[in-house]
Amino acid sequence: MASFMHASVSILLLSTLTSAMRGDYSPTQDICNPNDGFGIYCPTTCGVADYLQRYVPDMDRELDQMEQDLEAIANITRGAQDKVVYLKDSETQAQKQAPDTYIKKSTSMLDDILRFEKSILAQEDQIYQLQSILQANEKRITDLKQMSQQLDQMCKEPCKDTVEIQTVTGKDCQDIANKGAKVSGLYYVKPARAPEAFLVYCEIDSFGRGWTVLQRRRDGSVDFNKNWIQYKEGFGYLSPDDRTEFWLGNEKMHLLSVQSSVPYVLRIEMVDWEGNKKVKGMV
Template structure:
């Protein structure tokens, strides 16, 4: 197979996306560290809460003792103030307990997400044990157009380099080769609306979209390339084939033998 040099025409197919596993492997260790830090913070908050509860109990006991030992107004006021402090402590403790519950739920949720990420990383790692191919499969046979390539023995539809008679250099096209040995050079592919075809004249002249080896992407080959493919009058007359498929999968096609300029 021919080597695929990086080119905008290949879109997302060069290189492949096996680097996702490396990305997860790089960052999931940081997530583990953050999770451990949250657990330590939760333990500290729990210790503070326990200390606050002990202080509140001590203050309650002190108030009770003071009320039993004296009935004077001074001690009564001190006891009342201490009771107010106890109430505030109890409210603080209650709020801390609520915060702890929320943190526990958050930690449980993060642990579940981390487990899912680890499982995903393992799956991706298994898929990417073999070196990732940073190249698109391009067939080795070349010709003036896809029919010329089919005449030379090509039977597989896919990406081929062509060089029409009037072209100064070869360019990449998708060839659709049927069981009858007919090779069609695909000049446009519309599938799912993933590519915006509302372009200006320059973009239609140069072409846009993405070529893919499995013919799953949208593109316009470009007016200049189409002209080069059809301008050679010495070769076999060109046939324009138009295929339309509805949402139910029904296919209709039409052919035109008129000269294409």
């Protein structure tokens, strides 16, 4: 800055001296000049001093302004340099951190991809299972439709009772035998105090005696561990070939046993696993 100021002053002074050498400078009003011809061809000390007194203040102001402008430019330059340094440091730091960041992002993306693949495989397996269930249900529906068609066809024909029930009825099985029945099987009986007839199995022997079977145990197919109401009403199944287990019922036994003054005979038949048979009768 100082050398610049000296260069400016030298240029101005040289121009002034040049003008004075050409005779452009007029010192007639200068108090240092004793006569009109003083300093015409060569500027005197007084002329130079007067010039400096008149123009140096403007030069100082311009130089101050120039110094301020240069200071501003220097500040801007320093700011730009600081910015460049910051950017370089940021770039260097980013370059250092970039691999780790990319590795972390890549690892995270791979984890997401693996998780999505597992989810897709699980969903595909679930879809496969659902398809298997759907196919099984479709087959079952087809079978049910065929069964329904068969049942519809069967229902179009008159229903036939496959259980053979004898036509003879009476107060009990002995009454039925007295009426000429000779075949053991299912019969309807209606004791004197019974509100309606009910089904029993009558065993008719060769002597013409009719036995009303109260209980039949064969293979344990029926659970006899029942409550009082079930024993009262009866349970199990009656069959015309006498192959099923049952208990006739306490109420029906009572109706059979109290309808006549003639005592009934209770006969108990027991057979073991080897086929040995025991019979016990009591009045």
